[in-house]
Amino acid sequence: xxxxxxxxxxxxxxxxxxxxxxxxxxxxxxxxxxxxxxxxxxxxxxxxxxxxxxxxxxxxxxxxxxxxxxxxxxxxxxxxxxxxxxxxxxxxxxxxxxxxxxxxxxxxxxxxxxxxxxxxxxxxxxxxxxxxxxxxxxxxxxxxxxxxxxxxxxxxxxxxxxxxxxxxxxxxxxxxxxxxxxxxxxxxxxxxxxxxxxxxxxxxxxxxxxxxxxxxxxxxxxxxxxxxxxxxxxxxxxxxxxxxxxxxxxxxxxxxxxxxxxxxxxxxxxxxxxxxxxxxxxxxxxxxxxxxxxxxxxxxxxxxxxxxxxxxxxxxxxxxxxxxxxxxxxxxxxxxxxxxxxxxxxxxxxxxxxxxxxxxxxxxxxxxxxxxxxxxxxxxxxxxxxxxxxxxxxxxxxxxxxxxxxxxxxxxxxxxxxxxxxxxxxxxxxxxxxxxxxxxxxxxxxxxxxxxxxxxxxxxxxxxxxxxxxxxxxxxxxxxxxxxxxxxxx
Amino acid sequence: xxxxxxxxxxxxxxxxxxxxxxxxxxxxxxxxxxxxxxxxxxxxxxxxxxxxxxxxxxxxxxxxxxxxxxxxxxxxxxxxxxxxxxxxxxxxxxxxxxxxxxxxxxxxxxxxxxxxxxxxxxxxxxxxxxxxxxxxxxxxxxxxxxxxxxxxxxxxxxxxxxxxxxxxxxxxxxxxxxxxxxxxxxxxxxxxxxxxxxxxxxxxxxxxxxxxxxxxxxxxxxxxxxxxxxxxxxxxxxxxxxxxxxxxxxxxxxxxxxxxxxxxxxxxxxxxxxxxxxxxxxxxxxxxxxxxxxxxxxxxxxxxxxxxxxxxxxxxxxxxxxxxxxxxxxxxxxxxxxxxxxxxxxxxxxxxxxxxxxxxxxxxxxxxxxxxxxxxxxxxxxxxxxxxxxxxxxxxxxxxxxxxxxxxxxxxxxxxxxxxxxxxxxxxxxxxxxxxxxxxxxxxxxxxxxxxxx
Numbered sequence: 001x002x003x004x005x006x007x008x009x010x011x012x013x014x015x016x017x018x019x020x021x022x023x024x025x026x027x028x029x030x031x032x033x034x035x036x037x038x039x040x041x042x043x044x045x046x047x048x049x050x051x052x053x054x055x056x057x058x059x060x061x062x063x064x065x066x067x068x069x070x071x072x073x074x075x076x077x078x079x080x081x082x083x084x085x086x087x088x089x090x091x092x093x094x095x096x097x098x099x100x101x102x103x104x105x106x107x108x109x110x111x112x113x114x115x116x117x118x119x120x121x122x123x124x125x126x127x128x129x130x131x132x133x134x135x136x137x138x139x140x141x142x143x144x145x146x147x148x149x150x151x152x153x154x155x156x157x158x159x160x161x162x163x164x165x166x167x168x169x170x171x172x173x174x175x176x177x178x179x180x181x182x183x184x185x186x187x188x189x190x191x192x193x194x195x196x197x198x199x200x201x202x203x204x205x206x207x208x209x210x211x212x213x214x215x216x217x218x219x220x221x222x223x224x225x226x227x228x229x230x231x232x233x234x235x236x237x238x239x240x241x242x243x244x245x246x247x248x249x250x251x252x253x254x255x256x257x258x259x260x261x262x263x264x265x266x267x268x269x270x271x272x273x274x275x276x277x278x279x280x281x282x283x284x285x286x287x288x289x290x291x292x293x294x295x296x297x298x299x300x301x302x303x304x305x306x307x308x309x310x311x312x313x314x315x316x317x318x319x320x321x322x323x324x325x326x327x328x329x330x331x332x333x334x335x336x337x338x339x340x341x342x343x344x345x346x347x348x349x350x351x352x353x354x355x356x357x358x359x360x361x362x363x364x365x366x367x368x369x370x371x372x373x374x375x376x377x378x379x380x381x382x383x384x385x386x387x388x389x390x391x392x393x394x395x396x397x398x399x400x401x402x403x404x405x406x407x408x409x410x411x412x413x414x415x416x417x418x419x420x421x422x423x424x425x426x427x428x429x430x431x432x433x434x435x436x437x438x439x440x441x442x443x444x445x446x447x448x449x450x451x452x453x454x455x456x457x458x459x460x461x462x463x464x465x466x467x468x469x470x471x472x473x474x475x476x477x478x479x480x481x482x483x484x485x486x487x488x489x490x
Numbered sequence: 491x492x493x494x495x496x497x498x499x500x501x502x503x504x505x506x507x508x509x510x511x512x513x514x515x516x517x518x519x520x521x522x523x524x525x526x527x528x529x530x531x532x533x534x535x536x537x538x539x540x541x542x543x544x545x546x547x548x549x550x551x552x553x554x555x556x557x558x559x560x561x562x563x564x565x566x567x568x569x570x571x572x573x574x575x576x577x578x579x580x581x582x583x584x585x586x587x588x589x590x591x592x593x594x595x596x597x598x599x600x601x602x603x604x605x606x607x608x609x610x611x612x613x614x615x616x617x618x619x620x621x622x623x624x625x626x627x628x629x630x631x632x633x634x635x636x637x638x639x640x641x642x643x644x645x646x647x648x649x650x651x652x653x654x655x656x657x658x659x660x661x662x663x664x665x666x667x668x669x670x671x672x673x674x675x676x677x678x679x680x681x682x683x684x685x686x687x688x689x690x691x692x693x694x695x696x697x698x699x700x701x702x703x704x705x706x707x708x709x710x711x712x713x714x715x716x717x718x719x720x721x722x723x724x725x726x727x728x729x730x731x732x733x734x735x736x737x738x739x740x741x742x743x744x745x746x747x748x749x750x751x752x753x754x755x756x757x758x759x760x761x762x763x764x765x766x767x768x769x770x771x772x773x774x775x776x777x778x779x780x781x782x783x784x785x786x787x788x789x790x791x792x793x794x795x796x797x798x799x800x801x802x803x804x805x806x807x808x809x810x811x812x813x814x815x816x817x818x819x820x821x822x823x824x825x826x827x828x829x830x831x832x833x834x835x836x837x838x839x840x841x842x843x844x845x846x847x848x849x850x851x852x853x854x855x856x857x858x859x860x861x862x863x864x865x866x867x868x869x870x871x872x873x874x875x876x877x878x879x880x881x882x883x884x885x886x887x888x889x890x891x892x893x894x895x896x897x898x899x900x901x902x903x904x905x906x907x908x909x910x911x912x913x914x915x916x917x918x919x920x921x922x923x924x925x926x927x928x929x930x931x932x933x934x935x936x937x938x939x940x941x942x943x944x
Contacts (some may be wrong), residue, residue, distance in 0.1 A: 003585040007561075009578040012571040049558075049593045050824065052586060054579075056563035059545070072541040077567030082544075089542040093528070096617045097537035100624045131589040138591070152746040165629075188747045193756070195747035195865055274533050277634040280857070281675065359923065361543045400860045400893075407893045407944050409864055409870045421867040430862055433893065433944055464635035465529045465541065465921035477697040488863035489897070 004126035005040060005133055005159060005212075007054055014078045016165045019060065022080055023087035024169040027064035027094060029107055030087065031168040033318060034060050035331040035360035039116075040125070043156035044137035045469065046145075047083035050154070052130075059360035063168075064090035068104035068265035069097040075363040109341045110319050112171040117315035117327045119178035120308045121211030123151070125159050128212055133157075136217045143221040144187040146228035149235065151195075152188035153228070156182065157215070158204075158458070164318075172320045180311065180470065181214045182458050184209045185224050189231035196234035196428060198413050201252035202395040207470065230414055233426045239487030240430035241414055245481040246390030246415040246444075247432055248383050254475035255410050256396040258371055259460070262294075262301055262437045263471070266328055266406035267462075268339025268347055269366040279462050280403025284334070286347055292334040295440030300374040301329040303338060304350045310370045311456030311472035320365035321353035332441070340366050358467035365463050369454075370472035376446025383445050390418040391485050393430045409433040429488030439480065447476025493526040493640050494608060494656045497546060499653075503569055504548070505646045508576055512648055513584075517599040519551040519647040523783045523924055527639035528616045532664070533631040535623055540616070545924065550576065551782070552583040553599060554765065556592040556648045559583050597805035597815075601649040602785050607777065611658030611685035613638045619662075619687075627666075627694055630700060631677075634664025637925055643776075645783030655777035656771050657927070659685045662692065665875070668703045676706035676888060679855055679875045681727065683917045702876055710890045713942065719850030720940045721843050721880075724914045727833065727932040729856040730901065733869055734767065735827035736861065738898070739792050741801040741818075743825045745811055750898070752816040754798050759899050761796035762906040766834035767790055769802070773830050775917050776927040780829075784817035792828075796903070802826035828930075834935040836909025845883040846936055852878040852885065856894075867898040870943075893944035901937055910934040 004182055016034045024030045036058045043051040059076035063085040064087065071093035133386055135468055137155040144153035160180040167173050183206045186199035200206060200223055249257060265282040284292070305323040306315050328336050339351030343366050355364040384392065389460075398411030398469055415430035416423045434442075456472035491499075505520050512518055524546040531538045546565035551558065561579045565572045614622075619636050638660035646652045657684050661683035678699050682692050722730070736752040737743035753759040769790040771778045779785055784805060791799040802818035803824050818826035838846060851873075859871035872891055879886045897903075913933035920926035 003582070003589060007579065007582040009563075009575055009582070011575065012566070012568070048595065052558070052590060053561075054564070054582075054700070056561070056579075058564050058566075067536070070539070072539065073543075074541065075544040076546060076564035077544060079567050082567045086542070086544070093530075093540040093542060094618065096620055097530075097540050100536045100620060102533055102536040102538050118580070129589060130586055134590060152748075190747045193752065193758075193865075195752075197748065272533070273631075273667075274538055276533075276667070276677070277679075279662065325520070363539050363541050363543055365539075383866040398623055398860045398862055398870070400858045400862075400870050400872065402891050402893070403857055403874055407872065407891065408863065409893060409895070409944070411860075416713060429865075431862055433942070461922065464531045465543075465637065465925070468922055489866040489868060 003130060003427045005128055005130050005234060006125045006161065007038065009056065011058065014168055019083045020167050022083055023062065026087045026091045027066045027147065029065035029110060029169050029185050030264060031063035031110060031166065032060055033360065034165045037160060037162045040159040042133060044134065044141055045154045046152065047138045047141045048298045049134065057359055060086065061360050062086040062090045063103060064094045066091060067098040068106065069101040070105050071096045071115035072363040073099055074166040098251055099326045105342065107170050109345065110170065111321065113316055113320035114173045115315055115321065117176040119209035119313065120400060121179045121213065123212040125161065125179065125212060138220055140224050142184055143224035143226045146225060147232055149189050149191055149232060150187050150228055151190045151352060154184065154186045157183045166318065166320065174316045174320060176314055176316065178209055179211050181210045185220065185227065187228045187231040189235050191235045194235050198234060199395060200227055201455060202397065202413065204458060205252050205255060205455040207458060209309050209311060209313055234414060234428045237426040239490065240285045240391060240427040241246035242484055242486035244482055244484050246387045247480045247485060248390060248392040249478050250394035251475045251477060252395050253410065254373060254401050254453055254478055255455040255473035256410060258269060258373055258473045258475060259471065260399060260401045261405060261408055261439065263338065263368040263371045265436065266337045267366045268337045268349065268351055272339065272343060272346055275423040275462065278464050279406065283404040283406050288334055288336060288337060289349055293332050293441065294329050294437055295332040298376050299329055299332045299440055300327065302326065302372050302374060303328055303354065303369060304372050305369040307370055308472065310454055311368040314329065317353040318357050319355040321355065322449055325352040326352050338366055356469055358469045362465065362467045367469050368460060368471040370474065372473060373446065373475040375449040375452050375476050378445035378447055380447055380451055380477045383477065384418055384423055385421040387418045388418045388420060391427065391430060392418055392423060394415050406435050408436065427487065430444050430485065431487065432483050432485045434483055441483055442480045443478060444481050445479040447478065451476040494642060497642055497762050498654060499525050500565065501644055504576055507573055508580065509648045510554055515554055517553040517648050519599055519645065519782060522642060522644040523547045523550045524642040525639060525925055527637055529921065530620065530636045532623055535627045535635045537620060547924065548584065550579060552580065552587065556596055557587040558593055558596050559586040559590065588918055589814055595806055595810035597809045599647045601651045602783055604652040605779065606654045609657040609685065612687060613658055613660055614687035616852065622689060626696060627664055631667030631844060632664060633667065634662060636660065636662045637921065641925055641927060643927065646777055646780060647783060651783040652778065653779040653783050659683065660687060661917060661919050666699050667701050668706055670707050672709040674710055678702045681916060681919065687918050692830050705885060706888045708877060708887050710888045712890050713892055715942050715944060717939045720937050721847045721849060721850070721852050722935045722937060723854045724932045726853050727797050727935050728916050728930055729859055729871065731831060731930055731932055733832055733859055737825045739801055740825040740827065740943060741803040741813065742807040742820065744801060750864045753768035761793060761899065761903045763795045764909055765796050765902050766794055766904055768832050769828055769829050769830060770832040772782060773915060773929065774930060775929040776829050779807060780817055780819040790816055802828065825942050829928040831930040832927050833932045835911055835913040837934060838908040838910045840912045840934065843934060844880055844885070846908065847880050848883055849881045851889065852880050862895050868895060869898065870895040870931065870936050876882045892942045894940055895943045896941040901940060905938045906935060907938050908936040
């Protein structure tokens with residue numbers, strides 16, 4: 001008999017309400033967040049198994065508020081004694097922090113909230129056997145290997161089941177659960193000393209809340225063949241020219257442009273300086289909200305954790321704030337930052353429901369969720385037709401930006417020249433660089449709703465101690481004018 | 491009972507029970523990463539968030555009939571519940587092995603002996619540290635992370651391998667901030683880390699940092715893009731050396747066409763004869779054994795006088811490509827990486843750096859590095875923190891952040907003029923999911939030309 005892709009281990013019973021009852025008198029206010037995640041890594045390389053691994057995380061984060069100070073203790077010891085120890089430690093840390101607390105927090109920063117959320121999916125992870133799924137990944141590798149010059153072909157998927165149950169001494173009771181899928185297919189082509197890699201939308205950009213219905217292997221295998229061919233084409237291509245040109249970015253590069261040059265600089269905890277020793281500060285100041293023309297009038301950006309199936313959709317953040325869609329930038333004007341109830345109160349600015357922890361062992365901080373560039377009224381064909389000389393770049397492979405989120409440089413996997421309104425030759429090692437607000441003010445056209453694609457990443461890093469969290473980004477293709485592009489060394 | 495003793499007892503209980511239940515032909519490896527840490531985050535000398543973490547992450551690798559699967563889970567504090575969970579996972583792992591195809595590159599488990607290494611520290615209480623920061627850093631914008639507590643790594647397998655490592659240490663990774671005459675925020679960065687807290691030593695470091703802040707009070711110069719003679723302080727060199735762990739000296743990456751230094755490997759290019767890089771576990775920042783319990787040499791020369799000596803080779807890569815393993819650790823992408831790296835110092839006295847730089851840029855830190863053209867070992871990144879224009883051996887003014895884009899073949903090759911005589915240990919301060927071990931030791935570097943682009 002075949003088993004399924006997933007595991008149902010015999011977890012010891014854990015009653016979150018009972019656990020709260022053990023500890024709710026240890027502080028002025030107590031919160032308890034139970035998190036369980038089961039992640040399945042299925043990775044095939046050159047038609048052989050490369051990595052099959054299951055990761056099960058299961059623990060609680062106890063939050064204690066004493067005299068306006070919130071402190072945390074996370075533990076995977078879910079026994080009564082373990083929960084007690086965590087609560088006592090959180091209370092001790094809250095007491096010692098209260099004298100030098102950064103802000104006087106109260107229950108308004110942990111509002112009573114009750115509700116449920118379940119991410120959308122139609123085919124559960126137990127609807128296929130591991131053997132069947134592995135066979136499909138092996139076939140994907142076969143389709144990537146379009147030539148003997150493909151020296152490496154990888155097909156990998158990560159399937160995640162996640163549960164989050166948050167309760168508190170003031171009556172919060174929120175239960176949320178998700179099925180999450182990330183996938184990556186890549187081909188490395190080599191000829192002599194020249195090597196080029198091409199993947200399906202960049203490494204692990206294909207991230208969604210979904211079940212196995214996302215794996216349309218007929219379509220995936222056809223795409224694998226295409227990217228295998230594109231890797232070969234890169235081997236024979238010229239370097240991207242070093243010029244100032246019009247630049248069209250595909251949605252799978254827009255995801256990184258949005259993430260690094262809109263998402264991070266708008267995080268209110270960065271603006272408050274919480275991150276300035278690590279990830280960095282922000283060029284955005286509190287006075288910029290409502291005043292700064294961040295980009296051209298074509299630029300409309302939303303915080304939207306309500307998009308069904310997008311990677312970072314949820315109903316409540318990790319302090320119980322209900323998640324709603326908000327415009328961050330409208331017609332290019334900066335309106336709102338990415339800040340939780342705590343940051344909003346510290347800065348006196350509006351924010352969003354984005355207080356998120358990566359797992360049970362980390363405290364929540366201001367994060368992106370789904371940050372999307374709203375569609376315009378152009379189309380990719382119309383954009384190309386209007387460009388006399390430019391470059392169309394797709395799929396991120398390199399990213400770097402300064403600690404104030406000003407000066408960036410991105411590299412893509414694949415590009416084609418645009419000459420006299422037409423896509424022409426393939427060019428390799430395409431890169432571009434710029435400065436955030438001049439770049440976004442050079443946005444000339446935004447593709448329409450039909451051309452919007454939804455991507456994300458499981459690997460947004462931030463925080464002290466550090467956390468990697470899932471975010472989603474959706475965008476149509478976009479045209480920017482007068483951008484400095486360049487290629488690799490000759 | 492201490493966290494270390496209790497964790498050791500629990501680990502041995504589980505390992506003994508599981509090994510006794512293995513079926514004929516099965517091989518099992520158990521590895522443990524555990525910590526009991528306090529993390530305190532400061533902003534402007536105040537406590538932003540304090541978090542205690544108790545965690546034990548156990549990874550089980552089951553191999554049988556040329557097949558392999560792995561499972562990681564968080565141990566609870568109850569031994570018998572943990573054993574019940576492990577048995578349940580083991581049953582599932584056996585089912586997976588029946589469904590997976592054969593893995594032709596599977597390295598058989600081996601007995602690499604036994605070891606036990608426990609280092610106790612003299613850690614401060616978190617309360618003392620919070621009080622110290624409140625008392626001594628007012629007005630400096632002190633922002634950073636304090637982490638302290640025991641860390642454990644262990645590995646056992648069914649062939650008898652048994653390695654245990656525990657250590658107690660702390661780090662205070664922090665920045666001080668000021669606003670210069672032009673209204674720009676400027677900062678200096680420091681890391682104070684050890685096994686024993688020395689308040690006087692910490693305060694001395696803090697005092698030195700405050701003096702550096704004074705140098706940042708003047709308005710910053712905007713340098714035009716171009717090539718500049720630079721001095722890269724040890725922290726900046728460390729950032730560049732970290733890129734060697736992004737596939738640059740990985741045997742697997744080289745074999746798969748994703749190695750930034752493939753031309754060094756082929757002999758088509760070389761680095762400077764002054765450049766000597768080695769993996770050196772004598773720094774004692776991390777256990778010698780890797781997550782499989784395999785033992786690398788305590789010292790392994792990677793690059794010697796600018797020429798490649800050894801690539802890092804994991805047992806899996808060795809199996810796939812018929813090479814000899816040096817027990818390197820491989821990351822998620824199978825690329826081997828450096829765990830305890832030393833760039834050998836040179837002969838330039840640190841107190842002669844400005845004089846030898848003469849005119850150029852003093853760069854204290856680099857930030858957010860990435861390959862811009864990996865096949866040519868080209869890296870882009872930003873300057874950060876206290877960076878200065880130097881003219882005629884004197885600091886003239888701080889500079890605004892610059893983006894660089896240059897090749898390792900130049901920075902550590904043709905343009906490398908000197909390395910400092912002094913070098914400094916930087917323990918790893920990564921805290922993604924669990925506090926890291928390892929680190930590096932680097933000198934400063936005088937570079938005749940570094941290319942800045944934005």
